[in-house]
Amino acid sequence: MSYVIFGRAIKNEYLAIGTLLGTAGLAVASLSGGKKDAAAPSGKATLEQVKESVKINASSSEEEELFDSIKKFIADAEKESKH
Incomplete structure (x- = not known):
């Protein structure tokens, strides 16, 4: 089975892979931490x-x-x- 998105047929397998990769990418981005501007205090x-x-x-x-x-x-x- 496939879905039509923007006029193109996209298979369920590709939608599932895209969802998993997108979720993993968001998780990695949110857990990566921010930049540390100041040096660590003594x-x-x-x-x-x-x-x-x-x-x-x-x-x-x-x-x-x-x-x-x-x-x-x-x-x-x-x-x-x-x-």
């Missing part, structure tokens, strides 16, 4: 951004002490890693 800048964006609010004095001890631990670990 690890230190990203770490600073995370520290600034994550705010920790303690609801009690015990939590505040815990957060302070965690911050001190992280600061000490960063100092040791630099040496």
Whole structure:
């Protein structure tokens, strides 16, 4: 069987192949990703951004002490890693 498109007879097989290739082409195009204009930020800048964006609010004095001890631990670990 065939269909008449723009005055020409086109077989079902060709329509099926065209549909599959068109679908695959659209999938590849949509998954390929965009262009990356900016260079990747360094690890230190990203770490600073995370520290600034994550705010920790303690609801009690015990939590505040815990957060302070965690911050001190992280600061000490960063100092040791630099040496």
